[in-house]
Amino acid sequence: MQTARTLEVLRNSLSVLRRDGGRVALVPTMGALHEGHLTLVRRAKEAADQVVASIFVNPRQFGAGEDLDAYPRQLQRDSELLEAEGVALLWAPTPEEVYPQGYATNISVAGVSEGLCGGDRPGHFDGVATVVCKLFNQVMPDMAFFGEKDWQQLAVIRRMARDLDLTRPHVDAIHGVAIVREEDGLAMSSRNAYLSEGQRASAASLPRAMKDAIAVLAEGGQAERPLGNLREVLQVSGFDSVDYAEIRDADSLERLEADNGNARLFVAARIGGTRLIDNMPVSRTA
Numbered sequence: 001m002q003t004a005r006t007l008e009v010l011r012n013s014l015s016v017l018r019r020d021g022g023r024v025a026l027v028p029t030m031g032a033l034h035e036g037h038l039t040l041v042r043r044a045k046e047a048a049d050q051v052v053a054s055i056f057v058n059p060r061q062f063g064a065g066e067d068l069d070a071y072p073r074q075l076q077r078d079s080e081l082l083e084a085e086g087v088a089l090l091w092a093p094t095p096e097e098v099y100p101q102g103y104a105t106n107i108s109v110a111g112v113s114e115g116l117c118g119g120d121r122p123g124h125f126d127g128v129a130t131v132v133c134k135l136f137n138q139v140m141p142d143m144a145f146f147g148e149k150d151w152q153q154l155a156v157i158r159r160m161a162r163d164l165d166l167t168r169p170h171v172d173a174i175h176g177v178a179i180v181r182e183e184d185g186l187a188m189s190s191r192n193a194y195l196s197e198g199q200r201a202s203a204a205s206l207p208r209a210m211k212d213a214i215a216v217l218a219e220g221g222q223a224e225r226p227l228g229n230l231r232e233v234l235q236v237s238g239f240d241s242v243d244y245a246e247i248r249d250a251d252s253l254e255r256l257e258a259d260n261g262n263a264r265l266f267v268a269a270r271i272g273g274t275r276l277i278d279n280m281p282v283s284r285t286a
């Protein structure tokens with residue numbers, strides 16, 4: 001596996017990679033890799049001839065007071081994991097390489113970025129859209145893979161790709177991969193590493209409480225009561241706060257008061273300073 005840390009090396013490596021004319025898939029990550037990320041790589045390998053993975057802890061998507069400095073960085077370990085999965089090229093730039101002196105451009109996607117994580121983390125999705133657009137332009141992949149754990153992020157990226165005519169990684173070639181979970185149901189996430197043993201045990205109540213709420217939502221009626229119960233269960237189970245617990249249309253991300261036949265449940269909750277997110281279908285189609 002080649003590793004590129006500058007745009008010059010990336011371009012040279014890509015031109016070698018493209019010599020055989022195969023299809024190239026991009027898997028963007030922020031590193032601290034787990035089975036969720038490796039599943040994206042495996043899906044990418046099945047669909048493309050060559051996989052390029054990126055690791056970049058993007059400062060522009062972290063707000064003031066968020067965990068930019070604490071975010072786990074383990075490039076050596078990550079690079080061994082990616083190599084073992086057969087990744088051809090790792091793109092791991094420095095912040096200066098991505099945002100050189102004088103950098104001044106921002107991409108902002110309206111609508112789908114509003115509310116949920118966009119409400120709690122102002123500017124977050126501008127940072128995500130900006131860096132993903134740059135990654136697409138740098139790597140020019142034929143397709144890209146993102147996890148459904150970050151469902152709203154996937155919606156923002158699809159909207160941006162469509163709006164900005166990012167024609168090679170166009171909307172049909174932006175693949176969402178189902179959430180990979182631990183045995184007790186907790187969605188895998190690099191931030192799970194922040195949890196103490198006790199917090200980790202409590203964290204499993206998040207997917208359980210979501211399933212219980214969905215069972216009630218699926219019976220019909222207004223969402224208010226099951227979502228209220230979910231908040232209470234999380235607080236009793238050791239969560240410090242719930243940022244949001246909402247049902248939304250799975251595609252438009254419009255807020256719903258009841259199941260519309262294409263609804264998903266979205267939750268973000270904090271436990272000991274760690275913010276966990278999850279989402280699940282309410283309707284069978286969502």
Ligand SMILES: Nc1ncnc2c1ncn2[C@@H]1O[C@H](COP(=O)(O)OP(=O)(O)OP(=O)(O)O)[C@@H](O)[C@H]1O
Pocket residue numbers: 028029030031036037040145146147148149150177178179180181187188189190191192
């Ligand atoms: N459990 C998971 N299942 C499926 N995809 C995942 C999972 N966790 C992360 N991903 C996907 O991997 C890609 C890179 O995510 P990232 O590096 O931010 O990891 P993360 O575990 O989501 O970290 P964080 O704790 O920052 O949310 C994203 O497309 C994300 O949706």
Ligand SMILES: CC(C)(CO)[C@@H](O)C(=O)[O-]
Pocket residue numbers: 028029030056058061128131132150153
């Ligand atoms: C898509 C992404 C790599 C952009 O920095 C990041 O938001 C992530 O890891 O989900």
Ligand code: BAL
Pocket residue numbers: 061150153
């Ligand atoms: N997985 C999404 C990246 C973030 O939380 O910043």
